[in-house]
Amino acid sequence: MNVESGQTFIDLRSDTVTLPTLEMRTAMAQAELGDDVYGEDPTVNELERISADIMRKEAAVFVPSGTMGNLAAILAHCGRGDEVILGDLSHTFLYEAGGISALGGVHPRTVPNQEDGTIAQDVISGAVRDDNPHFPITRLICLENTHNRCGGAVLTAEYMSSVGEFAKEKGLKLHLDGARIFNAAVAQSVSAAELARPADSVTFCLSKALCAPVGSVLCGSEQFISKARRARKQLGGGMRQAGVIAAAGIIALQKMIDRLVEDHEKARELALGLSQIEGIRVEKNPPPSNMIFLSITNALGLNASQLAQKLKENGVLVGVVDVNRLRLVMHYWIHNDEISHVIGAVKKAISG
Ligand SMILES: *Cc1c(COP(=O)(O)O)cnc(C)c1O
Numbered sequence: 001m002n003v004e005s006g007q008t009f010i011d012l013r014s015d016t017v018t019l020p021t022l023e024m025r026t027a028m029a030q031a032e033l034g035d036d037v038y039g040e041d042p043t044v045n046e047l048e049r050i051s052a053d054i055m056r057k058e059a060a061v062f063v064p065s066g067t068m069g070n071l072a073a074i075l076a077h078c079g080r081g082d083e084v085i086l087g088d089l090s091h092t093f094l095y096e097a098g099g100i101s102a103l104g105g106v107h108p109r110t111v112p113n114q115e116d117g118t119i120a121q122d123v124i125s126g127a128v129r130d131d132n133p134h135f136p137i138t139r140l141i142c143l144e145n146t147h148n149r150c151g152g153a154v155l156t157a158e159y160m161s162s163v164g165e166f167a168k169e170k171g172l173k174l175h176l177d178g179a180r181i182f183n184a185a186v187a188q189s190v191s192a193a194e195l196a197r198p199a200d201s202v203t204f205c206l207s208k209a210l211c212a213p214v215g216s217v218l219c220g221s222e223q224f225i226s227k228a229r230r231a232r233k234q235l236g237g238g239m240r241q242a243g244v245i246a247a248a249g250i251i252a253l254q255k256m257i258d259r260l261v262e263d264h265e266k267a268r269e270l271a272l273g274l275s276q277i278e279g280i281r282v283e284k285n286p287p288p289s290n291m292i293f294l295s296i297t298n299a300l301g302l303n304a305s306q307l308a309q310k311l312k313e314n315g316v317l318v319g320v321v322d323v324n325r326l327r328l329v330m331h332y333w334i335h336n337d338e339i340s341h342v343i344g345a346v347k348k349a350i351s352g
Pocket residue numbers: 064065066067068070091092144146147148177179180205207216
């Protein structure tokens with residue numbers, strides 16, 4: 001549910017719209033605080049310790065957003081003019097305002113993402129530069145799990161491992177944009193640590209399906225995290241009594257991970273209902289995690305934003321991805337009994 005100028009909506013635009021739970025608000029009010037730039041906020045320190053433990057990495061740093069987590073990671077791994085291999089549908093390439101180039105002078109080598117969110121191994125291998133003064137130096141590979149633009153696709157531990165081994169062989173680093181890594185983990189019944197094990201660094205978001213209001217965490221080795229801390233400071237991400245928000249993050253990690261399976265179940269139920277509507281195609285059915293991507297056929301005589309507008313008039317907010325594509329994301333605040341309302345709203349929008 002979301003309230004906009006007095007009207008209540010079923011908000012499926014993203015899982016970023018999730019408001020903090022009452023337990024989070026209470027923890028936020030009661031958090032022990034200090035100056036985190038001095039390393040003295042006990043709540044931030046605890047969040048970082050828990051995060052590093054969950055990912056089985058040596059250390060972690062709390063950052064204001066997933067975008068800053070990825071950027072700080074890439075700045076810590078790469079120097080100016082270094083090249084990073086990343087998917088052409090990756091969040092870092094598409095949706096982070098070109099920060100790696102604008103602020104880091106890092107050269108993006110985009111290679112095709114496959115439908116399942118992976119990048120073919122031979123494509124990664126072919127993108128690694130030889131040692132030649134004409135070429136930038138390949139330094140880093142980035143993967144994303146779950147993969148947002150690939151429909152919330154889930155990358156397996158085996159795939160992660162094989163890319164990790166390749167990176168090691170070539171002396172490259174591997175960064176995992178795990179904004180929704182816990183969705184990837186519960187979808188496959190593996191631990192997030194197992195998915196992140198082959199990566200030198202991993203970012204995850206507290207502010208998406210886990211319902212915390214703000215914040216992401218970047219994890220890696222001690223040495224890497226101390227570099228990333230400097231990058232965070234350069235980017236203006238050194239926060240002071242950040243324990244106020246970290247407190248919600250701790251609850252997110254303790255209470256909100258296992259229940260993500262419910263979001264995936266709701267996504268499957270909604271996808272099944274929507275797939276029976278003429279003129280709409282559910283792109284990945286059943287959906288791999290908490291996202292549903294829909295394509296609209298021409299026969300409807302509506303484009304995606306017109307359909308989104310009609311849905312809004314029926315109390316449902318959805319994301320417009322393309323002229324003929326919509327994204328619907330399931331999350332904590334969508335109740336089971338709202339699924340049939342959404343299906344009804346789509347039918348109504350299409351018929352009238
Ligand atoms: C949301 C997201 C991010 C960025 O997170 P923000 O907190 O919105 O900056 C990075 N990567 C992926 C895959 C995401 O979905």
